[in-house]
Amino acid sequence: MSITCKNLSHIYGEKTPFEYYALKNVNLDIQEGSFTAIIGQTGSGKSTFIQHINALLLPTDGQITIDKYTISSKEKPEKLKQLRKKSGLVFQFPEYQLFEETIEKDIIFGPMNFGTSEEEAKEIAKKVIKMVGLDETYLQKSPFDLSGGQKRRIAIAGILAMDPDILVLDEPTAGLDPQGIREMMDLFKSIHQLGKTVILVTHDMNHVLEYCNEVIVMNEGCVERKGKVKDVFKDSDYLLNLGIDLPLITNMIIVLNKKGFQLDTSINNIDDLVEALGGELYG
Ligand code: ADP
Numbered sequence: 001m002s003i004t005c006k007n008l009s010h011i012y013g014e015k016t017p018f019e020y021y022a023l024k025n026v027n028l029d030i031q032e033g034s035f036t037a038i039i040g041q042t043g044s045g046k047s048t049f050i051q052h053i054n055a056l057l058l059p060t061d062g063q064i065t066i067d068k069y070t071i072s073s074k075e076k077p078e079k080l081k082q083l084r085k086k087s088g089l090v091f092q093f094p095e096y097q098l099f100e101e102t103i104e105k106d107i108i109f110g111p112m113n114f115g116t117s118e119e120e121a122k123e124i125a126k127k128v129i130k131m132v133g134l135d136e137t138y139l140q141k142s143p144f145d146l147s148g149g150q151k152r153r154i155a156i157a158g159i160l161a162m163d164p165d166i167l168v169l170d171e172p173t174a175g176l177d178p179q180g181i182r183e184m185m186d187l188f189k190s191i192h193q194l195g196k197t198v199i200l201v202t203h204d205m206n207h208v209l210e211y212c213n214e215v216i217v218m219n220e221g222c223v224e225r226k227g228k229v230k231d232v233f234k235d236s237d238y239l240l241n242l243g244i245d246l247p248l249i250t251n252m253i254i255v256l257n258k259k260g261f262q263l264d265t266s267i268n269n270i271d272d273l274v275e276a277l278g279g280e281l282y283g
């Protein structure tokens, strides 16, 4: 399922004194099967944009096409239900949306809402709980007895239970401890490896460098740049000017290059950096 935006704009509070252009004429494609990062300062429009990917927000102007679903300001809601099944959105702090008394009930809610039988939905729950790294015994527990990271996994399992083709994640590691962050990122990597398109809003450029292949840079409601991670990250001055931190490795390379090395700034992992350093020192 690919995604195409044509002149997509979103205005909050249109025709009121609070009118605000949160997205301005966004044109882009997100390829099926990509692991795409969306980066940009707070307020740049990232959350507004991704809510269009499952039609939680509708365009004020222009359109967005997700597979065979084209959505414009006039789109009728009937078709949107099908789209929401295909395009799963995980909000920031999704654990706040858990509400059932058992984890199983929480997970089967979505599939049953789409007409899956209870029996079948329970089988799906067993499958997705394992996908998120928890075992079946959790299904009968209350979601409220779990740690923050585990609750978040349950919320993600609830989305995976719908078997979406696209998984959209809004700052999914915010507030987790370092181990929880790594486990969560590895979970998304494994979901991506299942062939799903993963779209990740994040402030962590190390994650972008390590996990993503494409990146979209947003600034003041516009898509400023889009491309392969290694190409966009080559222009470190550009990112710094936008107030975006550089990945740790890129920072190290810049420091080393100031000291006389001539390392390629597109190096994205420590092994390649060590090899390149070895080449310069001893090569
Ligand atoms: P980001 O996710 O990049 O931080 P958002 O998409 O949340 O940015 O917000 C973009 C801009 O739109 C911000 O200036 C924000 O204050 C504004 N905004 C977001 N949601 C609303 C809303 N529901 N009503 C009015 N303005 C909003």
Ligand code: MG
Pocket: 046, 047, 048, 170
């Ligand atoms: Mg946001």
